[in-house]
Amino acid sequence: MKIDRRSFLGLGLGAAAGVTVSPVAWKLTDDSSIWSQNWPWTPVPSDGEVTFDDTVCTLCPGNCGISVRKIDGRAVKIEGKKGYLVNDGGVCLHGISGLQYLYDPSRVPFPMLKNGDSWRQLSWDEAVALLAGKIRELRQKGMADSVACVIGNSSDKGSIAGLYRRFLMSVGSQNFYTADTMDKSWEMLISRMHGLKASAGFDIANSDYLLSFGSSFIEGWGSPVNNFLANSSRKERNAKLVQVEYRLSNTAASADMWIPAKPGTEADLALGICSAMVTASLYNKEFAKNAGKDFDAFAKLVSEKYAPETVSRTTGIDVDQIRTVAAEFANAKAPLAIAGRGKGDSAGSMMEFAAVHALNCLTGNINRTGGFWTVEKPDTLIWPSIEMDDAATKGYARPPLGAVASDSSTGGVFSTVAPSASPYTTSVSKLFETINASEKSPVELMMVYNANPCFTLHNAKAVKDAVNKIPFVVSFSSYMDDTTQMADLVMPSHMFLEMSQDIYSSAGIAQNITSLSKAVVTPVLDTKSPGDIIISIAKAMEGSIAKSFPWKTYAESLQSVTGDQWTPLSEEGYIASEMAPPATPVMADFSIFTGFNGVPSIEGDEKSYSLTLMPIESIRLASGAFASSPFAVKTVEDTVLLKKDTLIEINPETADQVGVSHGDYAMISTPVGEAKVRINIFDGIMPCVVGMVEGLGHSTGAAGEIVTKEGSAISLKVGATGMIGSTGGVSSESGPLENRYIGGKGVNVNELIRPVTDPASGLDAAWGIRARISRV
């Protein structure tokens, strides 16, 4: 018997046969199929106990009630809270993406101090001591008022904003700045025209004729979801929406009538409609007689200067259409005119608001169902007295750097901090202008909370220059945004799901809703509540400052200052006031129109800059302190953002004149700067006007190296679960704290527009700028 080829054949066949009839082959096949389901990149929803925790979203002033769905205590989904006053189960794309802000792998994970090109990790105690020391030094030098604080809230309502204002006051500085939004302009107007300290409320859900002057009614104006709901029910309520806008926005497209008035002529149109109403006696004569002060002068002004024929030439709208709208508006049961360009994020021209609001005064639909409401905001917080030492008193006596010349009757920003509010109206834009205008920055130390001025303010590049000049900048953000990148010290705050705070309705809600935004998750990183941060800084400063902060924790102060409200707030989640008109019927003072000569125009001469650049608001792109989430960026159209380029809207006629086609690269230049963009040919924007979306042009936030406490210089990546050191960051190419989902994409339109001071309010009324486009 020799071992030959047949032996091996037998061996091979035997082995094959043996394996085949053994369990191996069949078991391995079954196992492989299971193995292929277990690959680590396949997302698997977690299993466990489902719980819901309710809170209030604070990404925008809309403040929708939300319900956070959790599995075994880990937040996995945000939904709108059914039945909540503001949004009844609805939520916008930013709210629903809220968890992306929570688990953002590029968040700042702990306090950091800038060290040349890199950052050094500090402990909380070290960071607090450092900042307290710097402020102490300044006060000792008699420079208490060189400490400034910029917060992104539109008012200092709310205990956290109140604590920051209180801190500044006890330090000795009036340089406390809040965001200049339409809320401020409305409040100033109400103070001037109605003599009330109140905010504007719009009972849109009950109005049957909404005349919107450039407000992005369904793209983020006011309380976005509240307005989405009002819009959805329009047809069944037989309510009409008339949109005055220079371009076919989503709101205009959804409206019953689109009035394409030339940009900047909205006030003229409003007064033209007033004129038509007055001439045809289509106004509430009783209201005008009993409540209208100087009404006759106003009637004369609009009849003479703003006749429909005149206005037609200015605005480009047919005389007939003006008269039709006037008649429809006047004859509606509950007509309501609204103003506040775009989302209402900027102050705008107060007289533009006045012109629009005159329509509401003509119909007398004020403090009635479906009308305009003056919502008085009582100071409900109970603050203990502030102690001010010598340095503080001296510092506080000096006026704020960003004080603007304004009508003294408009008063200062409504303050919840007793004693009485500062008599000054301040403009945050003015602050940065002042810093730039001075050789040495008059601000030695700036604190920034819930704001991103290096991105959101007009002339953003100049704001960056100003921030650069400030010797010490502290950011309380846990996102490496455009401003935080320039900071010297970062003391990262919780994001809204990780902290509690009291919220006060604004953004046009017609009643007072106080809500409690609760912490619904344990903090993911080593961040703190901004309330706790400021209290610990105050305590570290000792003396009168520490005495002005008699609470150990923010939780203690929140419960204490909300007083009686704490129980209903913590049990129900919110307190809503009835919509009740004020005790004395509202008067309308038309003398505001005396000597009215038009609203401020935009910068730039027509010869060098033949086009008008307008910023466009989109609900998909957050244009405030928070940048858009990855989910939101994904929804942005190819005609707005293509890969990393911003596209500008341009009418086909104008494109022909300039010599560009759809998709071409082009340079857009304004008196402030220039940028490379791509062309989007769009019939819906009028000739000679180009539109650029707001909310793009964020920097990526690359932070270089971070040296941790252990002393190791590592390229720190915060993993997808938010746990430091875990893998799963954006990509292996990202630096630490880099956000490449929104960062590095597009152009920031605020870098192309400069502020224009409104003579009536002193705030920034720039609504665009002149521009030119050249081929590239």
Added chain:
Amino acid sequence: MSELEKKTESGSVGAEEDGASGEQKAGGDSGVGMGVLFFIAAFAICFLSGWLLFPSLLYSKKEQPFNFNHALHVAETGSCETCHSFRDDGSFAGIPKNSACIECHESQLGETEDEAIFISEYVEKGVEVPWLIYSKQPDCVFFSHAAHVVGAKMECVTCHGQIGESETLKPYQENRITGYSRDIWGENIWGVKKNSWDRMKMDDCAECHQEETGSKGACFQCHK
């Protein structure tokens, strides 16, 4: 051994070979004999390895964090449901979390080493016990306890066996390829079972469904 040979030789592959070698034998070639011998040897070795050796290679033994005496606890609580309960929303809570145990075991009740480990390593440190779950199904499977326990009024032991009578937790044998417990495929590598609780593969569910409902069930019922 010889019986095996007979069995395999009567199998299809064996028969082919038989035919071939038969022809060869007719030709009087003695090399063929070697081939057959090698065939039989190789066959036996592979077959037996597949049957006997393969399972020990495929499965690794893992220890539970500490021993849990089911018998003792069932005597105390009376039933499975006390600890393995349904939540208010109808979902099945599965293996109880520490909070359920802590209701009684805030501190050591007995004198066992295992309980001591539970208290010191898990209760005091606030760490959930990382139990290895014998009946864990792959992610593609949707299983509703409510439908079977509440709806069909099935007994726990039908699928899970007599765990309640055990004083120790059996060793957890993990399939190295899939990561799931040996209890899913079953102890028997051939997939042969004696009791309904010996296996938990899809075919086993289908078998019972066929008996009880008249059909094996539609794909989407469990694979959503």
